[in-house]
Amino acid sequence: MKNKSYIGISFIVLLFGIWAVPKIVAKFQKSDLYLVGPVPAFELTDQNNKKISDKDYLGKAYVVEFFFSSCPTICPRMNQNMLQLQKEFYGKPDFGIASITIDPTTDTPEQLKAHAEQLGAKHYNWHFLTGDKAYIFKLAQTGFNLYAGENKNVAGGFEHSGMFALVDKEGNIRCRRDEFGNPILYYDGLEQPGIDMLKEDIKKLLEE
Structure with a gap:
């Protein structure tokens, strides 16, 4: 009887193992998000x-x-759309935001701190970053391939992209593909459909 009981228990454990292992492996598999390339190295304040x-x-x-x-x-x-992401992932220590100013002359750390407080930015991994102007413009334009520049003829004196870049835990820029199978590269930071897509894809990266 003891041998039969032992065999029965062993069989149950084996079945559980067969069922559980794929679940564990699946959790750490790479998602279907496209790998654009490594994030450019940066250091800011x-x-x-x-x-x-x-x-x-x-x-x-x-x-x-x-x-x-x-x-x-x-x-x-x-x-405001970043605030949506903060709300969605507030309790996640493995989520973050990098908001990089293109007007570092005005946007000192003190100014950015006041701006963050006024905005309601509370996530501990949401950094508002400033530094040398030429360095930041190069980072935007040739690092991320997102436009940023000065233009005294427009309101505010600066122009920049309204797109958001998504970076995975290993430091790679990632994105989804469009309906034709082409990588979108960046996410629309202005319209709700872009933010909804971003929420879905952040969840995928958090599971990797």
């Missing part, structure tokens, strides 16, 4: 006057935007 680099975001899925605090056009909408 955040709203708490702390040096933050791309290495500080390793182990986190995070979103990158280029903005400036006095922007009178698209930035307020972009920031």
Whole structure:
């Protein structure tokens, strides 16, 4: 009887193992998101006057935007959409946001801290980053391939992309594909459909 009981228990354990292992493996498999390429290396200063680099975001899925605090056009909408992401992933320590100013002359760490507080940015991995202007423009334009530049003829004096970049835990820019199978590269940071897609894809990266 003891041998039969032992065999029965062993069989149950074996069945559970066969069922459970694929579940565990699946959790850590790569998602179907397209790998655009490695995030450009960067080191900037955040709203708490702390040096933050791309290495500080390793182990986190995070979103990158280029903005400036006095922007009178698209930035307020972009920031509000970032607040949606903060709300969605507030309790996730492996989620983050990098909001990089393109007007570092105005956007000192002190100014960015006041802006973050006014906005309601509370996630501990949401860094508002500033640094040398030429460095930031190069980072935007040739690092992320997102447009940023000065234009005295437009409101606010600066122009920039309204797209968000999504970076995985290993420091790679990732994205989904469109209905034709082409990678979208970046996510629309202005319209709700883009934010909804971003929420779905952040969840995928958090599961990797």
